[in-house]
Amino acid sequence: MTRNVFVLTGAGISAESGLGTFRDTDGVWARFDPMRLATPEGFAADPVLVHDFYNHRRCDARAAAPNPAHAALARLEAGLAERGGRLFLCTQNIDDLHERAGSRHVVHMHGELLRARCTACGTETVWHEDLTVETACPHCTRVGGMRPDVVWFGEMPKHLDAIDEALAEADLFVAIGTSGAVYPAAGYVAQARAFGIPTLALTLDEADNARMFEAIRLGRASETVPALADELLSGTA
Structure with a gap:
């Protein structure tokens, strides 16, 4: 056995x-540019755009059922x-x-959509709400450094x-x-x-x-x- x-x-x-899937012809990356939304460089260039994308995905995940x-x-x-x-x-x-x-x-x-990570101190934490550029890290209190704790292109x-x-x-x-x-x-x-x-x-x-x-x-x-x-x-x- x-x-x-x-x-x-x-x-x-x-x-x-x-x-949604990602690599199908109608998948996520067929409709959105992963280089702008799922890379450290994309986040540095436009964190508002990246946060908006993942806030919507977080909402969709919470609404979905197994x-x-x-x-x-x-x-x-x-x-x-x-x-x-x-x-x-x-x-x-x-x-x-x-x-x-x-x-x-x-x-x-x-990584996990319902977790966040601080780019300043590296602390990972459970996170079910929206993230914005005004979000403060609950550990080091820095504002603007929180990101989804997901693995982006180019990351390990x-x-x-x-x-x-x-x-x-x-x-x-x-x-x-x-x-x-x-x-x-x-x-x-x-x-x-x-x-x-x-x-x-x-x-x-x-x-x-x-x-x-x-x-x-x-x-x-x-x-x-x-x-x-x-x-x-x-x-x-």
Whole structure:
């Protein structure tokens, strides 16, 4: 029976909750310039514009509800733990839908929309409200230095050591709703295969790195993820 499962989720798992993907033809970066909105340089040049963009995204995330795929992963986490196993849930998403569905341990490699970071003192803090250029850091009190605690283009993803360690210990690697275009996440399937770990992609459309996976299941995440959770918990996968 599979005991240690490494799951990587991308924008596709939250798309059915109404949150936009990024790299599809009608995705976020097809409608907005990421260099102006998701880089340190863009923030320095026009922090008002960047804050407005992320304030809207924060509002959308708060209004969205977890879907059956999120719930299935929470159920899988609990079920594996009962059997002495582990689900390592690594997400590229910055929303909190996994947590609101009941997942207890979520690694956000690209940061979290509902957290903020002070560029002056580096303090990270939970933040559910709007950010503006007038927002003061609750730690150092500096005004104007608060930014979303998300990983922008050109910045290093978070928790890379923990991710590498968990991947090396996994019995199964599953990617759900990922584009397969953003590194280092897109390279985890190759890393898993180098460790001899079976690899599976659950996706609506084939990802850019689809050829790297040993198995692919096409379909809506709200259908494929609950089905996989059932198989893993029953020992049939």
